[in-house]
Amino acid sequence: MSDLAPDTLPRADLDDPLYYLRNFRTLVEWVVGRHGDLLLESERRSIDQLLRLPTPSIALLVRMLMRRGELFRTSRLDYSEIGSTDDAISPLIEQRWVKPNPEIDTDALCRLLTLRELRDFLDSDLKGLPASATKTRIQEHLQALHADAVHRLDQWAPALSDKLVQLNCDALFTRVQLMFFGNMSQDLSAFVLTELGYKQFEPVPFTRDSRAFTSRQEVDIYLQLHLAREALSAGEPPAQVYAQLPDSPSSNWLERRYSRTLFEIGRGAEREGDFDLALKLYRQSRHVEANQRTFRVLELSKPDRDSYSALLDALACSKRPAEQTALSRIERRLSRQLGLTPKTRLTRTRLPQIKLALPGPAPVEASVAQHLSRPDAPVYYVENGLINGLFALLCWPALYAPLPGAFFNPFQAAASDLASPDFVQRRQEVFERALNALHSPTYKDEILKRRADKYGIACPFINWPLLSEELVSLALACIPPADLEAMFRRLLEDIPSHRSGLPDLVQFFPANTQSRTATGYRLIEVKGPGDRVQDHQQRWLEFCLERGIDVSVCYLSWEPGATS
DNA sequence: ACCCCACACTCAGTG
């Protein structure tokens, strides 16, 4: 199987008024050509038929697919590049891609008609309402009057001369899109955004057989999990959402999604006070926080000796610092509740403090940055962006190593297994090679060159506008490579939890870079009134402190009377 | 990059 450079993706240039149709064809042909075996025979046949319809008809269908919802008024489907909507639509109706005159409920009716039209054409239904009633008011009124009754538009509003059509094929193309992107958050707009330069992606070579899913069942499970999460956020009862969940998938990355979904439903159950269900879900979930939530729920629902001894067991075998902290907090409360002496203590290392009173209120980080900044000691508001950014610049070849399965379409900002626990291990050698460069005399130039080469390419670790050449140069001049390596290695220990929590500000002291004693930089976490150091921030700060990196927490208050 | 990270805010419980 030969490697394919992603640049070879046919680009629909924006002068083409049917650019979206070209992109749609590219996507569909890609999926049928490479993942066709994951489609049903009937699906392949109808896609084939669709692509042979007249161009204006396919174009109109794509326009509808890219728009929100499934219902459209034909008067609102008005495209100069398509011409007559009626002409374009009839083949779509004949082939059942689109359904004419669908029956709709009052909610849909209110979404499709303007306030003015509702008043003018539903006057008999709105007798009791004042003429000034708002749209939500009308919607409630109609809902109370008709409940879930469905009618055709011409039945709801006989005097309104407009037609309604309904997409019949959303599910099929949602599936096709999912197979292409491997997620539900990207859609056809990825093509045009790339073309416009708002998004750029690292071109990683991958083979023709690379794809997100290996079986149709995996796609089905993904879609079901997505439906479950949507139902949950739409307010459906957690028990009901749980009942509709598929069986636990065998593939690793789908299992993570599955566990995450269980966890979210569990949170929903907690919110509803359904502790039994929450416990059941957390026990099945392998989400990193499922364990600590289990004990939080036990603390509330069953604060007895059994729970307490289970908690002690969990504490004893807990590996993650974040989990240990959370469990230890519960242990202190639960033991007190049971009349026992706490067995753990929260040992929060005292951090160096700065107290400041400044005129405000104003954005806290910027205020402190401005106050501390001096020409020979500039301050930058970087949060996680500096260390994550330098890390990604140095380790770029590892992050974008063309491992099998990691990349499968040209619109990926990162490898598909970035969140997986064995992400680093699978790339151990490349990462080591990258980190070893920090011992070479040329690493600064290499990082600066990488910045220049890759500027603008989407990467989850990098916020490009922040990473100015000036900032990177200063950072490389002032932060010793040993510190960089220590921080990068900590990042690699647990990327998902260590990529955040870094201090807000960095201050550089370029004049000290030759000195043996004075420090070349310091890190400052800013806390405004009412804000506190978070656990993961504390862990980064303690780590730095132990390594002799100058860190402090700046507590800011506003000078009385002054405003800015 | 699978609505996340940091912030600002609220609320309740505790010494």
Added chain:
DNA sequence: GATCCGTAAG
């Protein structure tokens, strides 16, 4: 009107 929001589209 002025303003804010959601949606469409390049």
Added chain:
DNA sequence: CACTGAGTGTGGCTTACGGAT
């Protein structure tokens, strides 16, 4: 009272525009 832990809500290429309030 101050302090702590827990929970919640908010944002997202850019530009243009119709619609609601």
